[in-house]
Amino acid sequence: MGQNLRPSNKNLEGVVPYDPKYLPARLMLSANENPGSLPPAVAGSAIVALSKVPMNRYPDPLANDVRDLIAQQYGLARENVMVGNGGDELLFNIAFAWGGPGRIMLDCPPTFSVYASNARLCGTTVLNINRELKSLEQGTALPSSSAQQAAESSSGYGAFPLNEEAVLERVAQGDIDYLTICSPNNPTGDLASVGFIERLLDASDTLVVVDEAYEEFAPAASSVVPLIEKHKNLAVLRTLSKAYSMAGVRLGYLLANPEVIIELQKVRQPYSVDSLSQTVAKEVFKFQELFEARTTMLISERDRVYEALSALDGVQAYPSAANFILFKPEGADAAEVWQKLYDAGVLVRDFSASIYTPNCLRVSIGIPEQNDSFLATLASILEED
Numbered sequence: 001m002g003q004n005l006r007p008s009n010k011n012l013e014g015v016v017p018y019d020p021k022y023l024p025a026r027l028m029l030s031a032n033e034n035p036g037s038l039p040p041a042v043a044g045s046a047i048v049a050l051s052k053v054p055m056n057r058y059p060d061p062l063a064n065d066v067r068d069l070i071a072q073q074y075g076l077a078r079e080n081v082m083v084g085n086g087g088d089e090l091l092f093n094i095a096f097a098w099g100g101p102g103r104i105m106l107d108c109p110p111t112f113s114v115y116a117s118n119a120r121l122c123g124t125t126v127l128n129i130n131r132e133l134k135s136l137e138q139g140t141a142l143p144s145s146s147a148q149q150a151a152e153s154s155s156g157y158g159a160f161p162l163n164e165e166a167v168l169e170r171v172a173q174g175d176i177d178y179l180t181i182c183s184p185n186n187p188t189g190d191l192a193s194v195g196f197i198e199r200l201l202d203a204s205d206t207l208v209v210v211d212e213a214y215e216e217f218a219p220a221a222s223s224v225v226p227l228i229e230k231h232k233n234l235a236v237l238r239t240l241s242k243a244y245s246m247a248g249v250r251l252g253y254l255l256a257n258p259e260v261i262i263e264l265q266k267v268r269q270p271y272s273v274d275s276l277s278q279t280v281a282k283e284v285f286k287f288q289e290l291f292e293a294r295t296t297m298l299i300s301e302r303d304r305v306y307e308a309l310s311a312l313d314g315v316q317a318y319p320s321a322a323n324f325i326l327f328k329p330e331g332a333d334a335a336e337v338w339q340k341l342y343d344a345g346v347l348v349r350d351f352s353a354s355i356y357t358p359n360c361l362r363v364s365i366g367i368p369e370q371n372d373s374f375l376a377t378l379a380s381i382l383e384e385d
């Protein structure tokens, strides 16, 4: 047996495998999952459909039935839709198809770290234009109605706004191959304005990916899907993992013009979306209205948790248009607070090691009792200190 191993691709040097510290806990508030599984009617119907799946056969490689259901919902055609093994697979496909050595991706941190790590794996040059932290007055709650106004106007919403002018100017130089704007942005909760995305699309031929994984929690009219009709360089990412309770099933989709979809289909793994996932996804799209009540509950809980966090002494909470809230325990060490929360059975996500979100934690919104329990635990930890 050989005692030596040839090194892997040099792009992998120094890469640390993705590990979000997803540990078992009484309260799982770290991964922005839906606190509830599929509504009973959907689950029942899915189980019947699953029992009929011929598991000895390969799935439909293009998942055309699912694509048709999605297309119908947006008034688009099958050719405008591509499904993937979670949105994450589609993000990698984009990074592969539009990146590579000698190509440039623009990143706007703090944002979803997967964009930059995919780019590095593909040997793409990553150029950063950081979001700017707006100072917020302690305890000043930004209600959802102001998110609504922001979505409709030309300014964004949130405490970590994009440096819009710098991004537009850089993209207009014409050498950026692609960029991803996360809106609502993970982990900060900011919402980009539709007006800004439109200016960005017009600034050059750069592929603009808008990651709308949390769009169902954002105000109406904040989605950029309607811009697809007039913009060849736009791709919008959606997922069933958050508002549709399917993080465990793995199904995400991309909406774009056929020119983009065809390129990505050259890259995608033919059978990445298995027949079980396709079957459950079809049921979800048939019964979509059954998810609305829970989404509405999560939105109102988010606003309530935001106000409660803002009212806590020594906590800076950042306004969010998603189903999570980034917050900073100002007088305490966030990593220690994370540990004490975990010891008390509450798992949140620790972002304190990131230079872009120093001393910050992110909590996902659960059902009211879970949120109450989180708030009470946090308050007692901060009082001890």
Ligand SMILES: *Cc1c(COP(=O)(O)O)cnc(C)c1O
Pocket (backbone or CB within 6 Å): 032, 085, 086, 087, 088, 089, 112, 182, 186, 211, 213, 238, 239, 240, 241, 242, 247, 250, 251, 252
């Ligand atoms: C959760 C998430 C996704 C997609 O997740 P999948 O489970 O792979 O569909 C994409 N982008 C962001 C920012 C997310 O938080």
